[in-house]
Amino acid sequence: MLPGVTIGADTIVAAGSVVSRDLPAGVLAGGVPAAVKRTLEPRPPKDDEAHRRIDALLDEWIAELQWKGLSAERTPDGGIDVEGRHRVLLVTEDTCLDAVHAHAHAAHRRGFHLLAVDDRPDLRPWTSRSRALFELRSGRLTGGLDEVGHDLRDFLRRNALPCGDQLPFRSLPVEGFARLAALTSKPTTTGNGR
Structure with a gap:
């Protein structure tokens, strides 16, 4: 330029x-x-088209988590289970607060994160330190994030869906890279005892 x-x-x-x-x-x-x-x-995608696109994007995130060495898979309700402790659920306009509570209590997860294409102010009071709501069109993030939530937020940012830009971005390390970093961070000693 x-x-x-x-x-x-x-x-x-x-x-x-x-x-x-x-x-x-x-x-x-x-x-x-x-x-x-x-x-x-x-032309922003509407209704079902938007949900299909986000759902396909979440399949890419699952593949990325698996590449990083984590267990991640779809659940029967269309959500995502990560390591048996974290849950991510894409909600639609028809998803009611009672259904969200039922999923959260049944899952007994440490982290439970919701994604909504459009704003869902009815779900905002439900958030807490370990529960977050990503409202994708507006880029709003409400609630707290665990390490999986941070990774999801970074993945969304890299796919042009930033949420909660006021926080620094971070993602889960790749298993092999984490082992390498642990090896290189150990103090070394020289052969002469110094």
């Missing part, structure tokens, strides 16, 4: 492009010099 050039809001510029003149808002631009390729028509 050359000095004095402005790029409009929600405009995407392809990597390697040189922006030599102002670009309007809401377009896809690319090239040398960068030129408008097409107008972007942002």
Whole structure:
């Protein structure tokens, strides 16, 4: 981007492009010099489509957790069980507070986190130090996070769904990397006793 050039809001510029003149808002631009390729028509997914997309994204998170060496799987109610101690549940507009309480009490989990595509103020009072509510469209995070909740929050951020930006991001380490870090952090001694 050359000095004095402005790029409009929600405009995407392809990597390697040189922006030599102002670009309007809401377009896809690319090239040398960068030129408008097409107008972007942002359309947030609605209802079932949004839930299907988030559900598919959660399958990717499960695969990532497994790669990190954790046990993570889907539960019959569509939730996610992590290590037998943590539970994540995607709620819909039809999910009632009584059902959430029933899942939380039946699960006896240390951490229980809810994801809602749209805002769910009716679920906010339910949150606590070990229970969090991620409201994805607004980016609101209510409640507390355990280590799995922090990993989920970081995963959502990396997939353009940031929640609770006021907190630092952190994620669970990969099992092999954690062992390597433990080995390298041990104090070493030299052969001459010093």
